[in-house]
Amino acid sequence: MKRKASLGQIFAVPAALFVIGLTGLVWALLVDGPQDILAGLAVASSLGVLIWALVRKR
Numbered sequence: 001m002k003r004k005a006s007l008g009q010i011f012a013v014p015a016a017l018f019v020i021g022l023t024g025l026v027w028a029l030l031v032d033g034p035q036d037i038l039a040g041l042a043v044a045s046s047l048g049v050l051i052w053a054l055v056r057k058r
Helices: 007-030 035-057
Strands: none
Touching (some): 007 035
């Protein structure tokens, strides 16, 4: 028998990805120089998770 997941458990990862992506976007607008790489990685984190999930599903 499967347990039902709570609403917090369902939306924890998407909410974290949203916060990381939004932080990366704002950071990319405010900083210049080498920090742009870190901001770009933060923005691309949700894409990385999507690719990881698709590869894992196969």
